Amino acid sequence: MAKALPWFPLVSRILAAVAGGYAFAWGFTSLVIALSLQQGVDYDEARKLAYLLAFLVYLAVFLWAFSAQSLLRVWLVLGGGGAAMTAAALWLVQPT
Amino acid sequence: MFSSFRLSMTWVHTWFGLVLGYVLMACFFFGSLSVFDREIDRWAIPETRYEPQPMPSFDKLLLPIFKAIEPRQESYDEAQKEVHGPLPPREKMVAGEFGAYTTHRDPVLSMFSSFDVPNKPKNPNVDHVHVFGGVTIDPRDGTAISDDKLKIGSRFFYPLHYSLHLHWLDLGYWIVGFAALIMLVALVTGVVMHRKIFREFFTFRPKKQTQRSVLDLHNLTGVVALPFHFFFAFTGLVIFAGIYLPVTGPMFKAQAEAHEKIEEERTGLPHDPAGVAAPLASVDAMVVEARRRWAERDMAGEVGFLGVTHYGDANGYVSVYRAGTDRVTLTGQGIHFRASTGEVILEDPQPSTVAGIDDWLTGLHLQHFRHWLLRWFYVLGGLAGCVCIATGFIFFVEKRKRQHARSGSAGVRVVDALAVAAVTGMLVATVTMLVANRLLPPELPARGDWEERIFWLAWLLALLHAGWRSAPMARAQRSPAWRAQCLALAVLCVAAPLLNWITTGDHLFKTLSKGYWPVAGLDLVLLLSAGIAVLVARRLRHGEAAEGVEQENPEASHA
Incomplete structure (x- = not known):
């Protein structure tokens, strides 16, 4: 850790891991619930299933955020992926 | 950003581990104490030092007490902030729900009432x-135990380990939740950093230089209890998942409401009161019936939780849950009765696969089972976690202290002072609270609040002391605060059992000969801790002498 790391990419990467990872976990949770509901799974059951997986997903993407080469890709996958999954979940459960 | 995968994982482990390590230390330590929270309660409230009691008669003993329970002022004020318009006057409120909870380790019975509020909530995602x-x-005769007496184990140490007693915006929960995520991260990155994981099971070289033996111990305690650490951080997150990922309100409100309707139809348990008054049949008869049904299913057991929902209403029902002393999974086997007639409405079915896994993980964390050896393994696992975190701090400091001393950086000095506060300071604060518990006048109003203030104050003083004594770190030498606080801890750990003897007469010979383990156990652990603290302080003094620090005898006893 002797040489100083440039601060902007570092802060951006930390934010991507923490906030982007959270957005991704949120999107993942929503999508698992929405897809399960589509399959006729009971809401409570769907929510429990999503919660059991969500933190493992958060853990995985958090670590990936630090190991990936391209910071832009990290932001796109985590922020964009989280938003896309959330939108997909909302679309799946919209009242028809 | 980093030249290799391993380096990036090392960076994450070091820096996130360092920053959140201070929080994790408290979570692991107070979590470990929570394994014996009921026993700590007995030590702290001497008038409750008698054997655990079964659920008493509801009809004769509990019902009149339930009816007399008033809304708590703080809860009333809190609710007022959350709703539109003024609440009905506090003394006019009528309880709609009762609950009584006990475990196989509880001599006392906790009872609560919930009062319905007619006002509309400000948060659109909350319906009531x-x-x-x-x-x-005291379930033997119904005498109330004053709220001024704090249950230090179950109402202070236990919530501290998941909420930090920081309730503004649930901030404590979020900090602990993030720390739990970082615990998982630290475990995975830790494994990535060290390839020779099998060898680390058996490697500890205490005679080597501090940096080496500290790292051995860090790896050993991390690896030996790796599944334990992972499970506790993970299940902690799952237990509070509803707080961390509150998707229901903003995204699935309609689905959640539909689910409640379906549940209501499936179970026959009314979600809302009917608004028609109705009497309450004998609850004791319902308890007899519930126990008969458990015995029939070959799961004879005691009542753990007894609840009345929609009390006094035609839709009212009584739920009797079994205490889960004989299995890991969180279990209820609840049997629900119509309150007005006593007929059975529903026997809880077996949980589905997902709910079963969820119950098992939650049960593994909350340990309602009766198994004393396993309970002690939980404590050992938690303390191994504490050693792992503490040695992480020390390794961080040892590795950098010479370089920081040369360059004049205050980095490790700050880290080390915070580590003193997080390790020995936390222990000093904990035992100071126990000492205060025995020294404060028994009838002091809001006695528990004073105990809490003394705890935080002691911790703050330990931090200030650590900062004040940190100067030798600037010369790459060990801070004498570690040793001084070890000695302070030793003194406190002897004082607590002595004060317990003086104020209650329950000395160790008496509690041991009677086999009263809640108090004997805590006294013995305190004395053992005093011994360890003295040994550590002696080793630290040798270390300081070897570093060429002048002897500072008078200072050793100032704390």
């Missing part, structure tokens, strides 16, 4: 706000 009231009684 409730005001709560509660009382703790």
Whole structure:
């Protein structure tokens, strides 16, 4: 850790891991619930299933955020992926 | 950003581990104490030092007490902030729900009432706000135990390990939740950093230089209890998942409401009161029936939780849950009765696969089972976690202290002072609270609040002391604060059992000969801790002498 790391990419990467990872976990949770509901799974059951997986997903993407080469890709996958999954979940459960 | 995968994982492990390590230290330590929270309660409230009691008669003993419970002022004020318009006057509120909870380790019974609030909540995602009231009684005769007496184990140390007692915006929960995620991260990155994981099971070289033996111990305690650490951080997150990922309100409100309707139809348990008054049949008869049904299913057991929902209403029902002393999974086997007639409405079915896994993980964390050896393994696992975190701090400091001393950086000096506060300071604060518990006048109003203030104050003083004594770190030498606080801890750990003897007469010979383990156990652990603290202080003094620090005898006893 002797040489100083440039601060902007570092802060951006930390934010991507923490906030982007959270957005991704949120999107993942929503999508698992929405897809399960589509399959006729009971809401409570769907929510429990999503919660059991969500933190493992958060853990995985958090670590990936630090190991990936391209910071832009990290932001796109985590922020964009989280938003896309959330939108997909909302679309799946919209009242028809 | 980093030249290799391993380096990036090392960076994450070092820096996130360092920053959140201070929080994790408290979570692991107070979590470990929570394994014996009921026993700590007995030590702290001497008038409750008698054997655990079964659920008493509801009809004769509990019902009149439930009816007399008033809404708690703080809960009333809290609810007022969350709703539109003024609440009905506090003394006019009528309880809609009762609950009584006990475990195989509880001589006392916790009772609570919930009062319905007619006002509309400000948060559109909440459908009801409730005001709560509660009382703790001696179930043998119904005498109330004053709220001024704090249950230090179950109401202070236990919530501290998941909420930090920081309730503004649930901030404590979020900090602990993030720390738990970082615990998982630290475990995975730790494994990535060290390839020779099998060898680390058996490697500890205490005679090597500090940096080496500290790292051995860090790896050993991390690896030996790796599944334990992972499970506790993970299940902690799952237990509070509803707080961390509150998707229901903003995204699935309609689905959640539909689910409640389906549940209501499936179970026959009314979600809302009917608004028609109805009497309450004998609850004791319902308890007899519930126990008969458990015995029939070959799961004879005691009542753990007894609840009345929609009390006094035609839709009212009584739920009797079994205490889960004989299995890991969180279990209820609840049997629900119509309150007005006593007929069975529903026997809880077996949980589905997902709910079963969820119950098992939650049960593994909350340990309602009766198994004393396993309970001690939980404590050892938690303390191994504490050693792992503490040695992480020390390794961080040892590795950098010479370089920082040369360059004049205050980095490790700050880290080390915070580590002193997080390790020995936390222990000093904990035992100071126990000492204060025995020294404060028994009838002091709001006695528990004073105990809490003394705890935080002691911790703050330990931090200030650590900062004040940190100067030798600037010369790459060890801070004498470690040793001084070890000695302070030793003194406190002897004082606590002595004060327990003086104020209650329950000395170790008496509690041991009677086999009263809740108090004997804590006294013995305190004395053992005093011994360890003295040994550590002696080793630290040798270390300091070897570093060429001048002897500072008078300072050793100032704390």
